Amino acid sequence: MDDLTELKKALLSHRIDRNFPEESLGKRCCEIACVSLENGCYGVGAILVDKTDNILIEAGNEIFLKGFHSARHAEMLVIDRFELQYPKYGDRSGLTMMVSLEPCPMCLTRLLLAGIGEIVYLANDDAGGMAGRIDRMPPAWINLASLQNRRLAKVSNTLESLATRLAACRLGELRNRLLANIR
Template identity: 45%
Template sequence: MDFSHIEERLSAYKPDPEFRDDAVGLQCCQLAFSALKNGDYGVGAILLDPDGAPLIFSQNAVFSDGFCSSGHAEMKLLDLYEASYRSKYEPDELKLVVSLEPCPMCLSRLILSGIGIIKYMVDDAVGGMVNRIDHMPPAWRNLASLQSFYRAHISSDLKLLAKDIAQARMPELRAKLMNERVGQHEFEVVFDSH
């Protein structure tokens, strides 16, 4: 698959200082694009330390090493944080920036992690859960109330780039995921182009 048009836009983009999350957002897009080129979902995530410096970088890897259901960028990032940095940094002091709205699995894990601020660049109308957080069970909503969830403060150009990376292979990857679950049976892939 040819992603040269996305790669050109990514290479040409310069962070806009008017948007406080633009520089880290660009890094998330670079990670997401790397995942996309590896045959994975185009999602990247970065954990920032209390001073706002990048601490951990992660990208989706659901398919690139076989199949790993927990290979989501946020899940991998949290594994690294808990293994190497949990004793150094309290989770509520940290911020996570992710290129795509977290799914139900990742949102649940983020809530349990206690990461203080979670920012996402692009809504995921089909698979995202942050915009549906009110549908979580009461205990989960209670825990989530200790955290802040925001849309990242990025330019419209960077938001469009993140969206294009996230959606570049979405129908193909959702079909591949369904095949992991149901074999070669007929099924309908739900996809929203917004």
């Protein structure tokens, strides 16, 4: 298991591989995830970009920042801030949410309801991710999901591995902390 110091070094030394079109944005997600870990939260980072890859909003997981807040997943915070900053933003089908880790069921349904056109994630989350399991949702959600694309990011294996390692860092400790807050 990686420690945070090792992950920070790996992230700092990671060079953008120009052969992968989403490498720069993916690295930014990982940088945000690293800050979340430094703040005692889960290592997940998210950014919302427009059609020209301009970053509109970014956030990291803040579930344990200044107390316990179950809804402060990175994706949820990005959408909250987006809706505050751009209250009259029209068609959202051209927006892409890039996340360092595959979104959980709560975040995925929020992204569907927010009308985000595409979800791109660096690392699969076999234990908790939902983007690859749309077929297991109720019919109404499957119907809504037909309006959205979901896929793995076009990043190097090195960056994908780094995103996976960030998500796994301190996972046992964070899960225990979560349980201590709800039971």
